[in-house]
Amino acid sequence: MGNEDEFVECEAARKRVLALCYNIRHALMGDREIEFIDNGMDEEKKRRLSILAPDKNVYLKIYVLWSEMLFITIALNEFLELYNSSIAQVRMLQAAVAGCLKQTVSENVYARMLNIMNGRYVYVNGYIAQYLDILNNQFLKMKKENRVKNLSNIAKRIAERGREYREL
Numbered sequence: 001m002g003n004e005d006e007f008v009e010c011e012a013a014r015k016r017v018l019a020l021c022y023n024i025r026h027a028l029m030g031d032r033e034i035e036f037i038d039n040g041m042d043e044e045k046k047r048r049l050s051i052l053a054p055d056k057n058v059y060l061k062i063y064v065l066w067s068e069m070l071f072i073t074i075a076l077n078e079f080l081e082l083y084n085s086s087i088a089q090v091r092m093l094q095a096a097v098a099g100c101l102k103q104t105v106s107e108n109v110y111a112r113m114l115n116i117m118n119g120r121y122v123y124v125n126g127y128i129a130q131y132l133d134i135l136n137n138q139f140l141k142m143k144k145e146n147r148v149k150n151l152s153n154i155a156k157r158i159a160e161r162g163r164e165y166r167e168l
Contacts, residue, residue: 009125009126010075010078010079010082010124010125010126010127012124012127012128012129013071013072013075013078013079013124013127013129014075014079015129016068016071016072016075016129016132017072017075017076017079020062020064020068020069020072023062023064024062026062027060027061027062028060032060032061032062033060033061033062034058034059034060034061035058035059035060035061036056036057036058036059037056037057037059038055038056038057039053039054039055039056039057041053041054041055042055065136065139065140066104066139066147066151066154067132067135067136067139067154067158068132068136069097070097070113070117070151070154070155070158071124071127071132071158072097073094073097073098073117074117074122074124074158074159075124075127076090076093076094077094077118077122078123078124078125098114101113101151104148104151105148105151105152109151109152112152113151113152113155116152116155116156116159116160117155117158117159119159122159127161128165128168130168131164131165131168132158134164135154135157135158139154
């Protein structure tokens with residue numbers, strides 16, 4: 001993502017990505033929520049397989065709004081063009097986000113969102129980050145059941161920089 005004096009037109013996107021990295025780092029340090037989930041290994045299975053294994057898997061939690069994650073996923077595509085050295089880690093993060101998205105929306109919506117977010121003319125260079133704050137605020141004000149229904153619309157609004165964006 002470069003130094004602060006490099007690619008200043010991507011500063012807003014850089015800060016959003018760094019905020020996510022900050023939260024992930026603190027989760028790894030134990031400063032965020034931890035969830036224990038059964039992994040299906042009971043005493044009988046462990047004895048039969050002659051292995052030592054925990055009964056539960058540990059998952060670290062951070063809370064990020066979908067609109068924020070969609071923007072970060074888009075921004076990472078552009079950053080990879082600038083800095084190709086961390087491509088494997090970035091693609092793993094993007095794949096994890098895509099996996100969560102696929103579990104959240106229908107197949108058709110998922111395919112449409114990926115096409116929108118990975119479009120040829122989607123970029124974050126000079127992006128007005130306050131627009132993302134507006135989208136986050138609108139997302140939080142939605143009823144819970146309407147949030148998932150509006151994810152593809154949010155992705156489209158982030159990627160296309162429509163009239164509402166240009167009026168800022």
